[in-house]
Structures are given as structure tokens and as C-alpha cells.
Amino acid sequence: MNPRHAAVRAISSDSSLAAPRERSASRARLPELFGSLVFNDHAQRARLPKAVYSALRRTIDAGEALDPRIADAVANAMKDWAIEHGATHFTHWFQPMTGLTAQKHDSFLQQTSDGRAILEFSGRELIKGEPDASSFPSGGIRVTFEARGYTAWDPTSPAFLRRSAHGATLCIPTAFASWTGEALDMKTPLLRSCEAISKVAVRLLHLLGERDVEKVHVTCGPEQEYFLIERQFFALRPDLVATGRTLFGAKPPKGQELEDHYFGAISQRVLAFMMDLENELWQLGIPIKTRHNEVAPSQFELAPIFEQVTVAADHNMLTMEVLKDVAERHGLTCLLAEKPFAGVNGSGKHNNYSLADDQGNNLLEPGNTPHDNLKFMVFLSAIVRAVDLHQDLLRASVATAGNDHRLGANEAPPAIVSIFVGAQLEDVILSLVEGRAPKSSASGKELRLGVNTLPPLPRDQSDRNRTSPFAFTGNKFEFRAVGSSQSIAWPNTILNTIVAESVDWMAAEIERRGGAGDRREVIQALVREVFTKHKRILFSGDNYSQEWVQEAERRGLQNLRDTPSALAKLDSPANAELFARFEVFSARELQARSNVVNQAYSHRISVEALSMRDIAQTLVLPAAFQAQRRVADSIQSVLAVNPQADVRGQKEHLAQITDALNRLRSALGDLVKSRHQAEEHKGGVSDVARAFREDAVPAMARVREAADTLEALVDDDLWPLPKYRELLFLH
Numbered sequence: 160m161n162p163r164h165a166a167v168r169a170i171s172s173d174s175s176l177a178a179p180r181e182r183s184a185s186r187a188r189l190p191e192l193f194g195s196l197v198f199n200d201h202a203q204r205a206r207l208p209k210a211v212y213s214a215l216r217r218t219i220d221a222g223e224a225l226d227p228r229i230a231d232a233v234a235n236a237m238k239d240w241a242i243e244h245g246a247t248h249f250t251h252w253f254q255p256m257t258g259l260t261a262q263k264h265d266s267f268l269q270q271t272s273d274g275r276a277i278l279e280f281s282g283r284e285l286i287k288g289e290p291d292a293s294s295f296p297s298g299g300i301r302v303t304f305e306a307r308g309y310t311a312w313d314p315t316s317p318a319f320l321r322r323s324a325h326g327a328t329l330c331i332p333t334a335f336a337s338w339t340g341e342a343l344d345m346k347t348p349l350l351r352s353c354e355a356i357s358k359v360a361v362r363l364l365h366l367l368g369e370r371d372v373e374k375v376h377v378t379c380g381p382e383q384e385y386f387l388i389e390r391q392f393f394a395l396r397p398d399l400v401a402t403g404r405t406l407f408g409a410k411p412p413k414g415q416e417l418e419d420h421y422f423g424a425i426s427q428r429v430l431a432f433m434m435d436l437e438n439e440l441w442q443l444g445i446p447i448k449t450r451h452n453e454v455a456p457s458q459f460e461l462a463p464i465f466e467q468v469t470v471a472a473d474h475n476m477l478t479m480e481v482l483k484d485v486a487e488r489h490g491l492t493c494l495l496a497e498k499p500f501a502g503v504n505g506s507g508k509h510n511n512y513s514l515a516d517d518q519g520n521n522l523l524e525p526g527n528t529p530h531d532n533l534k535f536m537v538f539l540s541a542i543v544r545a546v547d548l549h550q551d552l553l554r555a556s557v558a559t560a561g562n563d564h565r566l567g568a569n570e571a572p573p574a575i576v577s578i579f580v581g582a583q584l585e586d587v588i589l590s591l592v593e594g595r596a597p598k599s600s601a602s603g604k605e606l607r608l609g610v611n612t613l614p615p616l617p618r619d620q621s622d623r624n625r626t627s628p629f630a631f632t633g634n635k636f637e638f639r640a641v642g643s644s645q646s647i648a649w650p651n652t653i654l655n656t657i658v659a660e661s662v663d664w665m666a667a668e669i670e671r672r673g674g675a676g677d678r679r680e681v682i683q684a685l686v687r688e689v690f691t692k693h694k695r696i697l698f699s700g701d702n703y704s705q706e707w708v709q710e711a712e713r714r715g716l717q718n719l720r721d722t723p724s725a726l727a728k729l730d731s732p733a734n735a736e737l738f739a740r741f742e743v744f745s746a747r748e749l750q751a752r753s754n755v756v757n758q759a760y761s762h763r764i765s766v767e768a769l770s771m772r773d774i775a776q777t778l779v780l781p782a783a784f785q786a787q788r789r790v791a792d793s794i795q796s797v798l799a800v801n802p803q804a805d806v807r808g809q810k811e812h813l814a815q816i817t818d819a820l821n822r823l824r825s826a827l828g829d830l831v832k833s834r835h836q837a838e839e840h841k842g843g844v845s846d847v848a849r850a851f852r853e854d855a856v857p858a859m860a861r862v863r864e865a866a867d868t869l870e871a872l873v874d875d876d877l878w879p880l881p882k883y884r885e886l887l888f889l890h
């Protein structure tokens with residue numbers, strides 16, 4: 160039997176897959192479960208000497224420098240706690256510029272002179288690790304002979320245990336830097352950008368009269384979309400294995416047109432997976448709150464309760480890892496790629512973003528009368544200004560090969576950056592700009608559904624606009640262009656930096672314009688000026704429409720359609736100055752980032768091209784040859800019986816196969832050549848990326864078109880790759 164058919168049979172007959180077995184151990188209740196694998200505040204308070212605990216909390220909560228003398232005590236308590244939970248090893252857990260996480264495990268083992276084992280973990284081991292950095296991307300910062308890299312304990316993100324059936328490992332979140340002190344990871348710049356924004360936001364709040372605030376936090380809740388497919392199918396798709404997305408696949412008869420998946424009843428199989436997943440994430444202290452079916456078939460979403468952005472970023476990395484692990488246990492594969500399937504929706508990560516002061520007040524809470532809420536209006540205008548001035552950076556922060564298939568593809572926000580604030584806020588802003596009173600506010604009105612037994616609903620202050628890349632949703636902004644597989648550290652680092660620049664500028668203007676007298680007037684005038692100048696970035700229409708593309712061009716907004724264009728000016732002198740001023744990246748570090756993201760793009764396309772070539776040559780073409788022979792045999796057999804028989808049908812079918820086959824061969828030739836030329840390109844990293852974009856990507860589209868045509872012509876029993884109708888609809 161064809162392996163694909165064997166997989167279909169196995170999946171449809173294996174009842175253990177369809178009805179997952181009951182958990183043997185009774186499920187612990189959520190309050191006991193939550194955070195049980197985290198060395199969190201609760202565990203720290205219970206296990207650390209009081210003075211050590213207080214010193215540690217001062218670092219975590221108030222950002223004070225870590226006192227290295229407490230490290231031994233913390234390490235010891237952490238070790239005892241971990242061992243009680245079955246740990247034998249510890250690892251510094253860090254996030255190199257691959258966009259993934261990295262770890263190197265060490266056991267707590269020490270030998271005594273009489274040959275026994277004792278378990279040790281010192282403050283030095285907690286604070287500093289020294290993985291060989293030479294095999295991580297550095298963007299040119301580090302040459303191979305300077306291989307040293309350091310990981311440094313990040314006490315603001317709690318240590319946790321990763322458990323498997325055979326043991327547990329204590330994971331210590333760390334930052335990762337070269338021996339010259341330059342950041343080699345995603346976390347260090349994020350931490351730096353949080354410090355930058357806190358400093359300037361506190362300064363602005365003091366100018367607004369809020370003198371008690373000492374620290375401002377960035378809050379973030381990333382909604383995560385993903386696909387689940389049968390593991391047996393995954394193994395039969397070399398493209399999914401090598402690249403995480405399908406490079407081939409004809410459109411199935413049914414896609415998402417019927418809109419029958421979104422928010423639909425969750426199947427037993429998937430629900431079992433989700434419950435297991437949540438169970439594990441809750442133990443890791445990750446506050447997963449929602450689960451539902453997404454728009455595309457086999458697509459799902461989860462969302463956590465928001466947290467401080469540095470913790471949210473760690474938690475999202477862990478969430479992606481656990482998603483994959485748990486799926487595997489359930490005979491499934493979790494696909495995090497932005498566009499695993501052509502023709503149905505892709506996956507994103509809605510990055511909900513706000514600022515909160517150290518009393519927990521959300522600085523983007525408009526209240527009932529936003530026009531009277533000066534603090535809200537100041538921060539809102541600062542963000543509007545930041546997004547308008549730095550559209551290019553925001554766009555660059557989501558530029559990846561995978562996201563290119565999604566952005567602007569009629570389902571996800573376009574590559575043009577704009578802001579949606581909703582009708583009420585837009586009126587408040589425009590009334591300010593035009594110097595008139597705001598129209599009667601929409602708040603307080605009730606929504607009546609025309610059925611007496613249904614309760615009246617309080618109406619939200621604004622409708623939603625799902626098409627906007629950057630939308631104000633009540634009391635936070637939602638950056639929707641982030642890709643589903645991306646680390647959120649990078650887009651949030653950029654958001655923090657551009658918002659910090661804007662807040663800093665506003666504070667400086669307020670100081671410059673009016674020392675004495677009523678600051679409110681000065682501030683109001685400034686807010687009005689900022690909105691007047693930057694209102695072109697506001698758009699509440701349909702971001703998917705062609706009219707918006709033209710309108711945006713008239714407004715002078717940028718439309719950076721693909722990754723190489725979006726990255727072209729990332730390390731421009733102006734951006735280098737911006738990041739250096741807020742101490743997020745030195746010019747060299749920024750250039751290294753730019754190199755890494757450009758190279759990542761080229762590598763990805765290169766791997767996709769090779770995978771495509773292999774699949775086309777060794778799976779698709781042989782199936783097409785066999786199909787040709789069957790038709791040719793049929794023609795001969797029929798003519799042998801009756802030389803006058805009408806074999807036009809067979810001949811036409813054969814001609815169609817032959818035509819698609821020839822197109823496939825010729826497109827493959829182009830692909831191999833363009834990939835080779837891009838690889839051999841003598842220009843800089845961005846020229847190489849551009850070469851891949853301009854030649855290899857279109858050649859891949861031609862290869863795919865011809866192969867997908869063959870899929871629709873070749874006998875089903877000859878076709879080796881699981882088809883979309885199976886990948887997306889069989890569970």
C-alpha cells in the first residue's frame with residue numbers, strides 16, 4: 160500500500176487516537192497546580208533567609224542592582240527545591256539570535272573523596288555560565304577564535320523545572336553576551352529597552368504631577384495561533400519536516416469558505432491535547448486563559464493573561480516548546496509557521512501591549528471620558544507619534560521569510576503600518592485637532608438585542624477592526640503583524656525603544672515650553688500638535704482593500720512588501736543613533752542584528768529551495784512518470800483491441816500530465832540556478848537576501864504551480880504526499 164494510504168488507514172482505525180485514554184492519576188486542582196514547577200515569589204519567600212529574600216525582591220521589583228553576595232544562598236535554596244521535585248541537572252536557559260531557546264545541562268553531581276556523590280550548586284554557577292558561543296549566530300560580532308560567550312542570571316524571570324518521564328531539569332532564565340559584553344540574544348535588548356522606557360515614562364509622569372511613581376512596566380499578552388496535524392502525515396511530508404510549512408499542495412475542494420471551524424465545538428481529540436497542554440503550562444506558572452478553534456481548518460489559538468513583557472516573552476518561548484512536546488505525546492504535530500498551508504489563513508501572534516505604573520495602573524486606560532484624561536491622551540499621542548515616525552522599524556520587527564506569506568495576503572494585516580483607535584477615540588482626537596467639542600460619547604449606551612429575555616449589554620466604547628495591524632482595543636494596543644513562530648522579544652524591544660523615544664521627546668518639550676504656571680495648557684497644546692502632525696497614521700477602514708494601498712501612498716506611508724525591503728534600512732545611521740541613545744543596541748550590535756535577520760531570511764529560502772528540489776525530483780516527478788505510463792499503456796491496450804478506437808480522452812489526459820511535467824522540470828532548472836546565484840552573490844547580506852527574494856522565490860512559485868497541477872492529474876494511489884484534504888481535515 161502507498162504509505163500515504165497506510166497512514167490514512169491507521170489514523171481512521173486507531174481508536175486510541177480518536178478517544179484518548181483517561182488520565183490515570185486524578186487531576187490536581189488548578190490552584191494547587193499553578194506555578195508548582197516554578198521557583199516563584201511564593202517558593203522564594205518560604206525558602207530564603209529573610210534578608211536574602213528582601214534583597215532579591217528589591218532587584219526583581221524595583222530594578223536594583225543584584226547583590227552578588229546573596230547568590231550562594233539563592234542557589235542553595237533553588238537547588239534544594241529542585242531536587243525535591245526530582246531534578247538532577249540545571250541549565251542556563253537562554254535565547255540566542257536563532258529565535259529559539261538554548262540550553263546546556265550540568266548535573267548537580269560532585270564526588271566526595273571517598274567516592275560518594277553529593278549535590279552542589281553554587282552562587283557562581285547560578286550567576287554565570289560559559290557556553291561556547293561559536294556556533295550561535297553573532298552577526299559578525301564574534302569571530303570564531305573569540306568563542307567565549309557568557310550567560311548571566313536574569314532574576315526578574317523565575318527559574319522553573321522542565322520535567323519528563325525520566326527526570327527533571329532546573330532551568331534558569333539568563334541573558335547571553337559575548338566576552339566583549341555585546342548582546343548575543345533576544346533577552347538582553349528587551350531588558351535594556353524596558354529600563355529605557357521606564358526611565359522616560361517616570362519622567363513624563365512626574366511632569367504630569369504623579370510624583371510617587373518610581374517605575375513603569377511594559378505589560379504584554381501574546382495570543383498564539385497554531386495548527387495541529389496528524390504526526391503520521393507530518394512524517395510523510397519532507398517539506399514540513401525540513402521547513403515547517405508545505406511547499407506543495409493543491410487546493411482542497413473545501414477550505415475555510417464555510418466558516419464552520421472558527422469558534423466551533425472543539426473535537427475530543429484536540430480538547431484532550433489542549434487540556435494536557437494547559438495542565439503543563441499552568442504548572443510552569445504560565446497563565447493560559449483562553450482556547451478556541453481559529454478560522455482555518457485545524458487551526459487553534461490560546462491566550463495567556465498579560466504579564467510583564469520580559470516574563471511574557473520567556474513564557475511565550477516556553478509555550479511554543481510545550482505546544483510541540485504535548486502534541487507529540489498525542490500523536491499530533493504542532494505547526495507554528497506563519498503560513499503552513501497556502502489558500503487558508505496563516506498564523507500570527509497578536510501582541511497586546513500596554514504600560515503600567517508601579518501601583519499597577521494601566522497608563523492606557525481611557526476611563527469614561529478620555530478627553531478629560533490628560534495622562535491617557537499624553538501616552539496615546541506619544542505612541543501614535545512613535546508609530547508614525549518609526550513605521551519602518553515596526554515593519555522590520557516582523558520581517559521574516561515566513562511572515563512574508565502572511566502579511567498582506569488578504570487575511571492578515573498588510574505590510575503598511577497604520578493605527579486603528581476606534582470611532583470614539585478618533586472623534587476625541589479629531590475634535591482636539593479641530594478645536595471643537597467631542598461628539599456625545601458613545602459610552603453608557605446599552606446595546607439592545609430585541610429579545611426581552613436577553614439582558615441589555617453594555618456597549619464597548621469602540622467596535623473592532625480585525626484588519627488593522629496596530630489596533631487600540633480598549634486599554635491596550637494590539638500589534639497584530641507579529642508572526643506566530645517569532646520570539647516576541649524582538650518586536651517588543653523595538654516597540655519599547657520607539658515609544659521611549661517619543662515619551663522622552665514629549666517630556667523634553669513640556670520642560671522646554673513651560674516651567675512655571677499651569678502645565679495642563681502646555682501639555683494639551685503639545686498633545687494637539689502631535690495628533691495634528693501624525694494623524695495620517697490613523698486609519699479605521701478596511702486595511703485589506705486595494706483603496707487603502709493607494710490612500711496610504713497618498714498619505715506618504717511606507718509599504719515595505721517583503722522582508723529584504725523591510726530590513727534594508729534597519730541599521731541606518733538614524734536607527735543606530737536611536738538605539739544607541741536609549742542604550743538598547745550599540746551601532747555594532749544593531750548592525751549584527753541586521754546581519755542576522757537578513758542571513759536568516761536567505762538561509763530559510765535556501766533550505767526551502769533545496770527541499771522543494773528534492774521533493775519534486777524524487778517524489779513528484781516519479782509519480783508523474785508512472786501516471787504517464789499508465790495512460791500510455793491504456794492507449795496501447797485499447798488500440799490493440801480496436802485500432803479504430805477513439806482514444807482522445809487518454810491522449811488529452813496524457814498531454815496535460817506531460818505539459819505540467821515539462822513545466823515542472825523547467826521551473827526546477829530556474830530554481831536551482833537562482834538559488835546557486837544567490838548563494839554565490841558577492842554583495843552584502845541584504846543584497847544576498849534581495850537576490851533570493853527576486854529570483855528564487857518566484858521560481859519556487861512556478862515549481863509549486865506545476866507540481867500542484869500534477870497532483871490534480873496523477874492517480875490518487877500514486878501520489879506520495881499527504882494531500883491538503885487529509886492534512887487539514889482528518890483527525
Ligand code: ADP
Binds near residue numbers: 380466511632634635
Ligand atoms: P481581545 O483580543 O478580545 O480584546 P482580551 O481582552 O481577552 O481579548 O485580551 C487579549 C489579550 O490581551 C490577553 O492576553 C490579555 O491578557 C491581554 N491584555 C489585556 N489587557 C492588557 C494590558 N493592559 N496589557 C497587555 N496585555 C493585555
Ligand code: MG
Binds near residue numbers: 382509637
Ligand atoms: Mg485579540
